[in-house]
Amino acid sequence: xxxxxxxxxxxxxxxxxxxxxxxxxxxxxxxxxxxxxxxxxxxxxxxxxxxxxxxxxxxxxxxxxxxxxxxxxxxxxxxxxxxxxxxxxxxxxxxxxxxxxxxxxxxxxxxxxxxxxxxxxxxxxxxxxxxxxxxxxxxxxxxxxxxxxxxxxxxxxxxxxxxxxxxxxxxxxxxxxxxxxxxxxxxxxxxxxxxxxxxxxxxxxxxxxxxxxxxxxxxxxxxxxxxxxxxxxxxxxxxxxxxxxxxxxxxxxxxxxxxxxxxxxxxxxxxxxxxxxxxxxxxxxxxxxxxxxxxxxxxxxxxxxxxxxxxxxxxxxxxxxxxxxxxxxxxxxxxxxxxxxxxxxxxxxxxxxxxxxxxxxxxxxxxxxxxxxxxxxxxxxxxxxxxxxxxxxxxxxxxxxxxxxxxxxxxxxxxxxxxxxxxxxxxxxxxxxxxxxxxxxxxxxxxxxxxxx
Amino acid sequence: xxxxxxxxxxxxxxxxxxxxxxxxxxxxxxxxxxxxxxxxxxxxxxxxxxxxxxxxxxxxxxxxxxxxxxxxxxxxxxxxxxxxxxxxxxxxxxxxxxxxxxxxxxxxxxxxxxxxxxxxxxxxxxxxxxxxxxxxxxxxxxxxxxxxxxxxxxxxxxxxxxxxxxxxxxxxxxxxxxxxxxxxxxxxxxxxxxxxxxxxxxxxxxxxxxxxxxxxxxxxxxxxxxxxxxxxxxxxxxxxxxxxxxxxxxxxxxxxxxxxxxxxxxxxxxxxxxxxxxxxxxxxxxxxxxxxxxxxxxxxxxxxxxxxxxxxxxxxxxxxxxxxxxxxxxxxxxxxxxxxxxxxxxxxxxxxxxxxxxxxxxxxxxxxxxxxxxxxxxxxxxxxxxxxxxxxxxxxxxxxxxxxxxxxxxxxxxxxxxxxxxxxxxxxxxxxxxxxxxxxxxxxxxxxxxxxxxxxxxxxxxxxxxxxxxxxxxxxxxxxxxxxxxxxxxxxxxxxxxxxxxxxxxxxxxxxx
Numbered sequence: 001x002x003x004x005x006x007x008x009x010x011x012x013x014x015x016x017x018x019x020x021x022x023x024x025x026x027x028x029x030x031x032x033x034x035x036x037x038x039x040x041x042x043x044x045x046x047x048x049x050x051x052x053x054x055x056x057x058x059x060x061x062x063x064x065x066x067x068x069x070x071x072x073x074x075x076x077x078x079x080x081x082x083x084x085x086x087x088x089x090x091x092x093x094x095x096x097x098x099x100x101x102x103x104x105x106x107x108x109x110x111x112x113x114x115x116x117x118x119x120x121x122x123x124x125x126x127x128x129x130x131x132x133x134x135x136x137x138x139x140x141x142x143x144x145x146x147x148x149x150x151x152x153x154x155x156x157x158x159x160x161x162x163x164x165x166x167x168x169x170x171x172x173x174x175x176x177x178x179x180x181x182x183x184x185x186x187x188x189x190x191x192x193x194x195x196x197x198x199x200x201x202x203x204x205x206x207x208x209x210x211x212x213x214x215x216x217x218x219x220x221x222x223x224x225x226x227x228x229x230x231x232x233x234x235x236x237x238x239x240x241x242x243x244x245x246x247x248x249x250x251x252x253x254x255x256x257x258x259x260x261x262x263x264x265x266x267x268x269x270x271x272x273x274x275x276x277x278x279x280x281x282x283x284x285x286x287x288x289x290x291x292x293x294x295x296x297x298x299x300x301x302x303x304x305x306x307x308x309x310x311x312x313x314x315x316x317x318x319x320x321x322x323x324x325x326x327x328x329x330x331x332x333x334x335x336x337x338x339x340x341x342x343x344x345x346x347x348x349x350x351x352x353x354x355x356x357x358x359x360x361x362x363x364x365x366x367x368x369x370x371x372x373x374x375x376x377x378x379x380x381x382x383x384x385x386x387x388x389x390x391x392x393x394x395x396x397x398x399x400x401x402x403x404x405x406x407x408x409x410x411x412x413x414x415x416x417x418x419x420x421x422x423x424x425x426x427x428x429x430x431x432x433x434x435x436x437x438x439x440x441x442x443x444x445x446x447x448x449x450x451x452x453x
Numbered sequence: 454x455x456x457x458x459x460x461x462x463x464x465x466x467x468x469x470x471x472x473x474x475x476x477x478x479x480x481x482x483x484x485x486x487x488x489x490x491x492x493x494x495x496x497x498x499x500x501x502x503x504x505x506x507x508x509x510x511x512x513x514x515x516x517x518x519x520x521x522x523x524x525x526x527x528x529x530x531x532x533x534x535x536x537x538x539x540x541x542x543x544x545x546x547x548x549x550x551x552x553x554x555x556x557x558x559x560x561x562x563x564x565x566x567x568x569x570x571x572x573x574x575x576x577x578x579x580x581x582x583x584x585x586x587x588x589x590x591x592x593x594x595x596x597x598x599x600x601x602x603x604x605x606x607x608x609x610x611x612x613x614x615x616x617x618x619x620x621x622x623x624x625x626x627x628x629x630x631x632x633x634x635x636x637x638x639x640x641x642x643x644x645x646x647x648x649x650x651x652x653x654x655x656x657x658x659x660x661x662x663x664x665x666x667x668x669x670x671x672x673x674x675x676x677x678x679x680x681x682x683x684x685x686x687x688x689x690x691x692x693x694x695x696x697x698x699x700x701x702x703x704x705x706x707x708x709x710x711x712x713x714x715x716x717x718x719x720x721x722x723x724x725x726x727x728x729x730x731x732x733x734x735x736x737x738x739x740x741x742x743x744x745x746x747x748x749x750x751x752x753x754x755x756x757x758x759x760x761x762x763x764x765x766x767x768x769x770x771x772x773x774x775x776x777x778x779x780x781x782x783x784x785x786x787x788x789x790x791x792x793x794x795x796x797x798x799x800x801x802x803x804x805x806x807x808x809x810x811x812x813x814x815x816x817x818x819x820x821x822x823x824x825x826x827x828x829x830x831x832x833x834x835x836x837x838x839x840x841x842x843x844x845x846x847x848x849x850x851x852x853x854x855x856x857x858x859x860x861x862x863x864x865x866x867x868x869x870x871x872x873x874x875x876x877x878x879x880x881x882x883x884x885x886x887x888x889x890x891x892x893x894x895x896x897x898x899x900x901x902x903x904x905x906x907x908x909x910x911x912x913x914x915x916x917x918x919x920x921x922x923x924x925x926x927x928x929x930x931x932x933x934x935x936x937x938x939x940x941x942x943x944x945x946x947x948x949x950x951x952x953x954x955x956x957x958x959x960x961x962x963x964x965x966x
Binding site for chain 2 (some may be wrong): 059
């Protein structure tokens with residue numbers, strides 16, 4: 001039997017476990033292999049394999065950091081199959097910061113030079129590099145995104161999408177048909193407003209809204225609902241024009257450099273706005289912005305600003321639940337609703353009660369809890385595109401849970417989940433629409449009495 | 454063996470003399486051929502043979518590591534039987550594995566070989582609410598069975614603290630207990646029959662659907678055999694009705710000793726709570742650092758006591774228990790019968806061992822048993838020994854049945870710390886045995902405690918156990934180097950062996966019987 005010598009300083013095979021972004025051994029050593037994370041992990045539940053469990057992945061990362069294993073394609077494939085939903089963090093009795101270990105691991109793989117030694121191929125898998133490129137060149141560039149969403153609207157509104165989902169469905173090969181099924185089927189006008197969006201004329205409380213990247217182009221209704229709700233609460237809402245994509249997807253994909261550049265741009269943009277809070281209605285973005293402090297910890301010029309900024313970030317549900325939102329004015333919303341807790345709200349931001357408090361306050365709305373509401377739906381940022389098979393397996397389990405509640409609405413808190421759950425409803429013939437919790441609150445306000453004098 | 458040496462024994466081509474033979478080591482062609490054969494049986498994705506992937510099957514919840522040669526995950530009894538037959542044909546060692554949450558090294562392939570993991574055998578084949586029995590596959594999670602039974606107003610009594618992830622197969626292997634062992638007994642009291650794949654691949658059922666099956670009770674031999682007799686592929690368990698009422702009480706004490714005395718005070722009053730658990734100050738601090746559950750941070754120890762039954766009886770029993778607690782010097786006693794509050798109190802107990810990971814990089818968890826009346830004296834000695842060795846020790850355990858779980862906290866990066874911890878562990882177990890107790894209550898003997906078996910069994914007893922093991926046909930090939938001591942199969946293994954040899958009991962072996 002062997003007991004590998006733990007090492008104080010990471011040696012790291014081929015540098016994959018080294019560098020400024022290397023996972024910290026102190027973080028890794030918190031794991032005592034108790035296995036409590038296993039039943040919380042969607043990929044472990046789907047496969048029964050330790051390799052696809054948080055405990056297994058932490059062990060693999062540690063083995064690379066300690067130089068006991070090479071970061072082979074197979075090994076990195078297991079890291080890549082992780083949804084980064086962080087349900088394991090909620091389940092972990094030892095407080096292992098799994099999310100940041102996984103981000104660090106991916107970043108230290110991506111941070112290697114393209115050719116680390118003569119005659120030795122780079123350890124960065126081609127697919128990882130391609131993903132990072134896509135994130136930098138499309139997601140982080142408003143112009144590219146706008147072109148893409150314009151094409152989408154053309155596709156959706158011209159009737160081509162309806163044809164390809166209907167009479168011409170067989171014309172597409174199965175794999176393409178499945179990918180097409182992941183696309184949105186609603187194409188409302190994008191939300192591209194900036195500056196002052198709403199609020200009372202007199203100077204009062206002021207917040208800024210993260211309008212984000214994909215969000216404003218593909219889920220503009222959530223922004224509109226958010227602005228209306230905040231307006232209703234008498235709070236001024238601004239959207240700094242200089243804000244950028246939050247960089248969450250970049251950080252998840254291990255492109256720490258791009259994530260840091262976006263973080264700096266956002267910190268500067270929002271500081272300028274002089275607001276009490278930065279309100280975010282995408283749980284994944286909010287989680288990532290709350291972690292800007294850590295992201296920029298090695299940057300002397302920005303570390304402190306980043307911490308200050310992060311402390312002001314609020315998920316919209318967290319923000320609204322702390323306000324007197326339920327005072328007279330809520331109208332009836334006669335719907336049965338089940339809540340899909342966004343992973344990055346429940347597990348990364350540890351916000352469980354706020355969405356429920358809001359839903360319960362809406363008259364007429366029946367909240368029917370599903371089994372495992374905090375289990376990932378398989379969207380996970382880019383995951384549904386990068387790992388379509390596992391994403392579909394995770395979604396299938398989720399849709400079964402949704403269906404057995406009989407609810408007509410799945411309430412969410414993140415655009416990716418909304419998209420995924422709508423695709424899931426179509427694919428599995430479940431009659432449930434996915435809407436952001438804030439949209440349901442907005443609906444309730446609009447159904448209620450107009451605001452008093 | 455040096456505990457901290459980066460020894461390559463497990464990866465070496467030839468194991469040291471005396472280990473059971475493993476033809477897969479040093480014969481890559483044989484290993485590859487077996488992998489191919491297993492893939493044909495269970496499907497390619499369910500056989501693991503890449504070295505960097507085998508890494509994740511080298512651990513359980515101990516700090517020991519041992520990498521297997523192959524891992525296979527069968528999905529049915531048929532696949533499991535064909536797998537075992539294939540292994541038998543090439544004499545490959547076989548190590549069954551559930552969720553890998555054991556604290557005794559039972560699932561570690563110390564001699565290499567094929568790990569057969571049951572994580573895909575997760576069907577509840579049958580749940581007969583009227584007969585109050587269930588037939589489940591070994592990979593079914595304990596909590597999943599509890600939940601399925603609860604839908605019918607029933608429960609499966611054994612509830613190890615790791616119940617949210619440990620498997621029924623693993624529970625059978627270790628004869629697992631849990632907080633409610635005090636009232637309901639351990640796994641062996643709830644297993645009616647097992648479906649066993651013998652080491653040669655034949656399948657047999659042992660036991661029956663009723664209690665007291667006629668003939669020699671072979672079923673009971675399998676429960677607690679830690680995978681040395683064969684692979685359990687289904688378990689027929691007894692279910693009990695859920696109690697009408699449950700009351701959980703939390704009593705706060707200034708010292709562990711006071712709390713220990715309260716245990717006997719309760720029992721002396723003629724009430725046996727269904728659970729009686731202790732958490733000491735170190736444990737409370739760890740638990741509260743991870744989740745605010747409402748345990749008092751300034752307590753020396755808390756006792757968690759639970760009574761259940763008919764509503765009137767519970768009222769009466771609770772009053773008796775509270776009186777006993779208060780008379781034994783409890784600072785406060787809190788009572789919870791709301792499900793949510795009870796769950797919160799239990800959460801601290803069930804996540805307690807895991808929470809220690811947050812306050813210490815490593816810990817060594819012991820599983821000694823002492824007679825209830827000796828608790829105060831033994832706890833005093835455990836504290837004194839830990840202090841003498843210079844380690845912090847957290848205690849979280851089943852006080853009612855005297856099943857101690859001292860957790861010695863240490864940092865394996867400190868040179869020599871691991872071997873000193875093992876030495877201290879040996880000393881503590883010796884105290885338990887000398888007090889008339891045992892070396893394991895529920896975690897199993899596994900790898901780490903087999904050397905101590907000689908403290909409680911005479912050589913003829915051990916020989917008899919070896920002959921029983923051999924009768925099943927897996928001699929030394931099925932979970933090799935586990936349970937039985939050195940001279941009964943393996944040359945060496947756990948570092949505790951050296952410690953065990955050095956420690957001398959004050960009494961002759963056999964005191965246990």
